[in-house]
Amino acid sequence: MSSEVERRFSTALEANGASLPRHVAIIMDGNGRWAKKRRLPRVAGHRKGVEAARQVVRAAGDLGLEVLTLYAFSSENWRRPAEEISDLMGLLRRFIIDDIDELAEAGVQLRVIGDYQAFQADVVRLIDDAIARTEGNSKTTLVIALNYGSQNELARGARLLAEQVQRGELSPDAITAEALSQTLYTADLPPVDLLIRTSGERRLSNFLLWQTAYAELLFVDTLWPDFGREELAAALADFGRRERRFGGL
Template structure:
């Protein structure tokens, strides 16, 4: 058993699952094979997060910018999401996992949208791990939709400008009711957030790991949790250690 399984886990871990295509290219395989291998990693990490005591796991499955990819690849990604929900929903439900979907649902294909809604509704009352799937998600789009809704309320007299606070904005985001991520992990060695949870990441610990997503195993995940446990989170203040030294 790793140390991470014995220490206090972060409440919310968010992951940018990057590198499926490069994993496949490095092996001379089609990119679609990398995406299918990535789904296997999703299954492993969902179980690992639950075992570690993580309460919320957010996975960046499809960004609002991914529509720029070749149509065949987008269709393959959609097909994998459908397969994951149809194949894994019953097991996740048995494991008491709640599914939450964030992202823009407008213009999604009817069958995709109905599957997402079914996954949310079926697991609505579950109380173990909450699996948040960011699908057709972009943080700037999320904030623009929230601000537009707030502006409409001000315009219609339902709100005053002075009512607009950070807490109000939190409640209008797709992640309303979900705590901000304690830890954001990005795989594949890239070191950027790529329009992911920009508002919510204000005080998140960031971790960039070299493994491509298909190679992001349970062991690598627990090693990331161990590294997180050693960090000193100050939220703009000073650490307990610094206070002790100054006293």
């Protein structure tokens, strides 16, 4: 760890006997406002946001996180102007092409949640290849939410359970919270411990609604392009100071 904040974070964990969250999820918000403040086109904010994502992914590995999930493109983002969507797809292509070697060598396993098959064929191929290349890695799992919406995910899970009941493979009485959890994209991942949203907004925006049932929530004013190693370390230190009861005393 290189920064003073990271050093203080590590010291605080040791002194308090606190532990790291296993799974951190981030709603990366504020790219457009970052660009607007600088009188730049929105795509400039998205480019800077990609660099912030790179820093945070590297920091996650250095800080010992097990799972990091980034909300990159929601199912509602299709409502944005076609030019902006094209820019975002171009940045996604470049991120995969430019960063896959580093991710693979750093022991990062890439996962994608959401219906990314709806993207253009070349983007789908890049994603599939990147997932296959890193599937054996185990240091950190990087989950990218693409064309993802939590309500759609839950509806999909309900349909899967209904189909099992219809085929006689499952009794309606066997539909439990655990059974539904097993139908979700995140079935084999730990629940989210810490959810961070940047830019000062305080809403979940249809992101991991089920998985964040007992997550600690942290809303920060920092715009996503300005969020980096120190901000992540500070967020983890904040988590370490919280007392989690999970409904108990």
